[in-house]
Amino acid sequence: MIALDKHTSLLFFLLCVWKFNAIESSPPVVLWHGMGDSCCFSFSLGAIKKLIEATLPNIYVYSIRLGNNVIEDVEHSYFGNINQQISQVCEQLSKDKHLKDGYNAIGFSQGAQFMRAVIQRCPNPPVMNFISMGGQHQGVFGLPNCGALGNNTCSYMSRMIKYGAYLKLVQEKLIQATYWHDPYQEKEYKENSIFMADINNELHINQTYKDNLQKLHSMVLVKFTNDTIVWPRESEWFGFYTPGQGTKIQTLEESDLYRTDRLGLKILHKLGKLYFLSSPGNHLQFTESWFVNNIIKVYLM
Numbered sequence: 001m002i003a004l005d006k007h008t009s010l011l012f013f014l015l016c017v018w019k020f021n022a023i024e025s026s027p028p029v030v031l032w033h034g035m036g037d038s039c040c041f042s043f044s045l046g047a048i049k050k051l052i053e054a055t056l057p058n059i060y061v062y063s064i065r066l067g068n069n070v071i072e073d074v075e076h077s078y079f080g081n082i083n084q085q086i087s088q089v090c091e092q093l094s095k096d097k098h099l100k101d102g103y104n105a106i107g108f109s110q111g112a113q114f115m116r117a118v119i120q121r122c123p124n125p126p127v128m129n130f131i132s133m134g135g136q137h138q139g140v141f142g143l144p145n146c147g148a149l150g151n152n153t154c155s156y157m158s159r160m161i162k163y164g165a166y167l168k169l170v171q172e173k174l175i176q177a178t179y180w181h182d183p184y185q186e187k188e189y190k191e192n193s194i195f196m197a198d199i200n201n202e203l204h205i206n207q208t209y210k211d212n213l214q215k216l217h218s219m220v221l222v223k224f225t226n227d228t229i230v231w232p233r234e235s236e237w238f239g240f241y242t243p244g245q246g247t248k249i250q251t252l253e254e255s256d257l258y259r260t261d262r263l264g265l266k267i268l269h270k271l272g273k274l275y276f277l278s279s280p281g282n283h284l285q286f287t288e289s290w291f292v293n294n295i296i297k298v299y300l301m
């Protein structure tokens with residue numbers, strides 16, 4: 001009788017622990033902000049962090065910051081060497097013991113392609129679900145708005161990119177040049193882009209990149225249907241201008257990247273791990289309820 005009681009209470013105890021763990025077990029989340037933004041502004045990623053925490057109590061949310069404070073973080077979103085920044089982020093994430101069993105990653109705008117580079121280059125700790133909010137996975141051809149930069153700096157930057165995007169000096173100092181994709185100069189792009197052409201396996205195939213992407217549970221690409229900031233907005237779904245001109249768009253499936261499967265996206269797609277979502281409105285102009293219902297409750301729980 002007593003033995004049975006012990007058994008029952010042990011079972012009950014285990015059940016409680018299991019239930020408790022089930023409630024507590026949303027994996028941690030890592031965020032990477034976009035151009036002109038920072039880890040922690042209350043009107044941008046600070047609010048996203050709060051929203052995730054409010055929806056999934058006790059979750060650990062880490063928002064990537066480069067530099068010693070938010071001002072430096074904003075500067076680093078325009079200036080510096082992106083490959084060095086990605087290495088720094090890999091180091092930050094590998095040292096964070098909350099993340100050691102894996103995490104879900106959300107990148108915002110350019111932060112989405114940088115987050116993808118982290119996934120491809122630094123598989124430890126592992127990423128489960130990757131959510132790209134308006135990321136430019138085939139780069140951009142146009143910078144209609146430079147975020148927080150004033151007009152003078154913005155026009156200086158646009159000129160520098162237009163005339164010198166593929167110069168080594170510009171590639172190593174100006175973040176936006178590294179995902180500048182000129183469809184009239186595909187060859188120059190593939191040979192000189194130190195970032196986008198590299199992570200898209202354009203010049204040669206890095207098998208490690210393919211293998212690491214295959215480890216994802218899902219890759220979720222969110223496109224903003226009325227996006228006027230990203231040119232072309234199809235880049236948010238890996239689409240881009242058909243090489244050699246600047247009006248006609250080809251989708252991911254029509255692209256060489258997909259047909260030759262240089263990056264393993266076709267396999268990911270066939271396995272049902274690649275999701276194409278759209279959100280109404282302009283760049284990153286999603287509502288809280290859209291984010292809760294389409295992202296948090298589907299991919300972060």
Ligand SMILES: *[C@@H]1O[C@H](CO)[C@@H](O)[C@H](O)[C@H]1NC(C)=O
Pocket residue numbers: 120121122206207208209
């Ligand atoms: C492939 O990517 C890995 C991870 O970033 C890197 O260590 C390696 O040097 C790359 N290989 C080639 C051939 O570029």
Ligand SMILES: *[C@@H]1O[C@H](CO)[C@@H](O)[C@H](O)[C@H]1NC(C)=O
Pocket residue numbers: 150151
């Ligand atoms: C930038 O230029 C536009 C149009 O030329 C002008 O309306 C706006 O006030 C300028 N903004 C700043 C910050 O100078």
Ligand SMILES: *[C@@H]1O[C@H](CO)[C@@H](O)[C@H](O)[C@H]1NC(C)=O
Pocket residue numbers: 226280281282
């Ligand atoms: C999208 O843009 C069009 C044209 O500018 C506008 O009429 C429409 O209201 C916009 N829709 C949304 C959801 O922002």
